Amino acid sequence: MLKKSLLLAAMLLPASYVEAREYSAGSLHIAHLWSMELPPNAPTVAAYFSIHNNGTAADRLTSVDSPIAGSAQLHEHTHKDGLMKMQQVQDVEIPAGGEVSFAPMAFHVMLLDLKDRSRLVDGQQFPLILHFEKAGDVTVNVQVLKQPLEVSSDPADTH
16 A cells, blocks of 8 residues: 555655646746656657636737757647648737636647757756746746656646
C-alpha cells in the first residue's frame, strides 16, 4: 500500500509543480506553462499556457522570445475545408474578463532554431518572454514534461 501511495505521489508531482507556476502582469494571470519533451534532434518545440484577463479592457500578446531558440512565433491551428492547418498569427487578443488557452490543436508558441536542447528534457524548464501590448513584458518559466499536461477549464474541477 505504501509503495502504491508513493508511486501515485511521484506521478502527480510534475503536474502539481506546473500548477504552482503562475505569473501576473497588470490584470493578466498566466498559468499552466508546459512543453513536451521531444527527441534530441527535433527542430522545433511548442510551448503551452493559459492567460486570463481579470481586467475591464482587452490586452494583446504581440510576440514571444526565448533564449533557447533562434526565433519564436505565435501559431494557431485552424480547421478549413475538412483539414487541420497550423499557421502563424501576428498577435493574440486576450479579451476583458476572458481567457485564452495556448494548447495542442489551438493557439501555441513555436520555438524554432533551437539553441539549448539541454533544457528540453522531462523535469527541466526554460524561460519564455511574453510581450503584451498593455501589460508589458513578462518572463515566465515553462516546465518540460514527458506527458501532456491536462488542464481542466472547469473551475469546480480541482483534480
